[in-house]
Amino acid sequence: MELKLLRTFLTIAELRHFGRAAEALHLSQPALSKQIASLEASLGARLFERGRHGADLTAFGASFIADAQALVRDADAVLARARESASGARGFLRVGLCLSTLTHVPKLIAEFGALNPGVSITLHDLSSHEQTRRILANKLDVGFMRMPASAGLSGFTVLDETLALAVPEHTATSVCPSI
Known part of the structure; x- marks a missing residue:
């Protein structure tokens, strides 16, 4: 009919x-x-x-x-x-994130969700290596991971941070002799 x-x-x-x-x-x-x-x-x-x-x-x-x-x-x-x-206003988004992104990325995802209420978002706490594997296997759509991204992926910097190991001053030379 x-x-x-x-x-x-x-x-x-x-x-x-x-x-x-x-x-x-x-x-x-x-x-x-x-x-x-x-x-x-x-x-x-x-x-x-x-x-x-x-x-x-x-x-x-x-x-x-x-x-x-x-x-x-x-x-x-x-x-x-x-x-x-087709326009991206409705659908599903599978997002990977790693521990170091937990302070900043949830806010970005919440903003995206508010702008795109028809998109269902699922979050997956995964290592950068596992995110890469899943993105390449089409089991994850995007991932917030440590750079550089693996071959077959492209990425851009979302968060620029410095990671440091902090120790008491008196033990610094025994932990890391180059300090």
């Missing part, structure tokens, strides 16, 4: 007139009549009683209207979701 035919049926049912429906749909009246005849043939029942004063729904047509509306509404919703997914 074609959605175009259901939309034609719903337009005629709303306007109760083939001529006005043809104008609204930018079709000729014969083309509109042909579409309804095709829909009626596929359903095995007449949808309208045609008269000089317009088109009235048959008992079958009246009982079919709710189903036709639901089918068109559902198809429109599927199309909207598909377009949102």
Whole structure:
């Protein structure tokens, strides 16, 4: 059953007139009549009683209207979701992060989530090596990891930090003689 035919049926049912429906749909009246005849043939029942004063729904047509509306509404919703997914506004994002990013990255992810409420985000606490493996295996979409990124990945610096080992001054030379 074609959605175009259901939309034609719903337009005629709303306007109760083939001529006005043809104008609204930018079709000729014969083309509109042909579409309804095709829909009626596929359903095995007449949808309208045609008269000089317009088109009235048959008992079958009246009982079919709710189903036709639901089918068109559902198809429109599927199309909207598909377009949102294609544009990145809806979907799933699998994010890897490592321990050193836990102070800064959650804020970035929360901001992304607020801007993209249709995207479901899952977080995975993983080493940089494991994130790399999973990204390359398409089991993770992005990863916050230590640079440099492995071959096959590209990255950019999100956080520039200095990691240091701190010890009491009197033990510094015994722990690290070069200090």
